[in-house]
Amino acid sequence: MTVLKLARASLWNRRSTAALVICSVALSVALLLGVERLRVEARHSFANTLSGVDLIVGARSGPINLLLYSVFRMGDPTSNVSWASVEKLRTHPQVDWIVPLSLGDSHKGFPVLGTSAAYFEHYRYRQGEPLQLASGRIFDDVFDAVLGAEVARKLGYQEGARLVLAHGTGAVSLTQHADKPFRVVGILERTGTPVDNTVHISLAGMEAIHADWRGGAPLPGYRLSAERVREMDLTPSSVTAVMVGLTSRRAVFQVQRQINTDRDEALMAILPGLTLQQLWDMMRVGEQALLAVSALVAVVALTVMLTALLTGLNERRREMALLRALGARPWQIFALVIGESLVLSLAGAVLGVLLLQGMAWAARDWISGQLGLTVSLWPPTAHEAVLLAALLAGGVLAGLWPAWRAYRNALVDGMTIRM
C-alpha cells in the first residue's frame, strides 16, 4: 500500500519523462499491432479474393502469371485462348459453367474486363459471397458497363455516365476508343477484391471496340461506327482466360490434366486456391520482414523505457537511500522500480491499443479504398493478445535490471546519500 502510494507520487513527480516513455511504448504497440493486423487482413483478403471457381484456364505459361493477370489484372498474358477452346470447355461433360475473361483495355488506369453475364452469377469471394449490385443492373447492351465500387467512387461516376475506353493497360493510353463510348448501367457493392477496381463490359462490347482494329492497332482509313458494329457478329475469336466451374469438385484434377495435355491448343488450368497460396508464400519474406521491423520497434521502445528508468534511477538514488533509511525493505525498493516499468508498459500498451483503434477507425475508408482491406476494429485477436503480453513481459524484464541496481544501491549506499 505504502509502496503503491509512493510509486504513484514519485511517478507523478517525473510525469513528463513518464509521459514520453508511455508515448514511445504506445506508438510502438500501435505500430506492432497495426502491422500485424494489416498483415493478417491482407492474407485474409488475399485468400478470399476468389472462391467457388474450380479452375482458371489460360494460355500455357506460369500458374502465378495466369493467376496474376486473370484475377489481379496484373501483368499481361503471353497468349490467348481461342474461342474454339472456350466452346470445347463449355461442352465438356464435367464442366458446369464457364466465364470467359477478356482483358487488355483500360479506363483512366482501371482495367477493363470483357466477360459474360455469368460472371456476376458465378464469381464468389470471401466464404462464397456473390457480387451484389449497389445500383442499376448488369450489362445488357453492347456498350453497357458495370463498374466496381472503387472505380465509381474514385472517378465519381454514377449510372448513366459515359466513358471512353483506352487501348492498353497503362495509366496514360494514347489510343482511345473514343468513337465507341460506353454507358454505366450498374455499380457493384464493395468487395475488397480486384473486382472493385474493374470496369466490366460484355464480351461483345470488347469485340465491338476492336472490330476495326487489327493486330493491336486501328486499321488505317477504316472506321466502323457504333451503329454499324452492333449489326456485326460480335463473337470474339479469342479470350484471355476462362473461369471454370465443374459439376463435381472431385473431377478437378482429372479435368486439369485433360486441359493441360490438350493437343489442339497449348492451354493450362490452375486451381486458384492453390495458386493463391503459392503466391502468398512468395510474399512471405516481405511479410516477415515487416513483422521483424515492428518487433524491432518494440525493442527500441523498451530500450527507451530502460534508459529512462536507468537515468531516473540516478536521480532517484537519494530517494531510494532515504526510503531505506526510513525503514523501506529492499524488496519494496525493488518493487518500486519494477512496478514502475510495469505501469509504464501497461499504460503504453493500453494507449497504443486505443491509438490503433482510433487510427483504424479514422482511416477505415482510406484503407478499404486504397488497399481493398476491411480492417476489423474490435476485439484484438488472440495473436495480438500474445504480442501484447510479450511486450508487457518485455517491459517487466526491462525493469529487472534497474530494479536490481536500485536494490543494490540501496544496500551499498548506506548512510551516505549520494547525489
Place this chain on the structure above:
Amino acid sequence: MSMALQLDDVRFRWHRRAPCVIDVQHFAVAEGEQLFLAGPSGSGKSTLLALIAGIATPEQGQVRVLGESFAQLRGARRDRFRAEHLGIIFQQFNLLPYLSVLDNVLLPCRFSERRRAEACARDGSPEAQARRLLERLGLAADDVLRRPVTALSVGQQQRVAAARALMGAPGLVIADEPTSALDTDRRSEFVALLIQECTAAGAALLFVSHDLSLAPRFHRSLSLRDINGGAS
C-alpha cells in the same frame, strides 16, 4: 542504567582489501542521553552511523541498539528494527521532493506499525503528532504544510527532517551533520530545537558533527578519534 546504544569490540571495513574504518573497543549512549560526536571529514562518522542503523554489518563485534543486537538479526528483521526504533536525520536532502511536508513527516509511521501505534497513543493519530511536532519546530502554518518540500528553505527542511525522526517515539535519534548546510544562527536554533524535542520525547540523541561550537549544548561530547582505533 540501560543503554540506547552500545558498541563492543566492533571492527568494520567497506570491502575486503579496504582499511579498517571503524575499530571501536567500547562506545555507549545511555537512554535519553544526548551525545555530541566530533570528527574530521573521512574519519568514519557516517560509517559508524551506518553500523548503528544496521545498514552496514560489522565484521566483528556487537552493535546493540536498545538492547537488541543487530548482528543477530536477519536482513528483514533488521530493516524492521530500524524502521521501528531509529530516527535518522541526514546532512541535507532529507525529504522526498514529491511528498508534502506532512506526508514526509508521516513516512516512519507508514513503514512501521509500532511507530504508528506510539504516535496514536500519544497524540491520537499520526497526523496529530506530526502537526504537534511541526508546530513545536516552528512549522505549523498551514501554507507550510501544504507547500511542496522543495519550496522550503534548507533550515525549514532540516526541521521537517527532525520532526520526521521524532515521529512515533524512536528510542534513538541519529543525526549525521544535520546543521552543516545551515548558517550559524540557524544552526544553534536548530540544535536547540532538536535537543528540546528529544528531551520531550525521551529519545537518546547521537549527534555527529565537526562543528565543535555546538558541543556544549549536549550532555556529553566525544571525539571519534578517542574511541576509534581504525580511523585514518
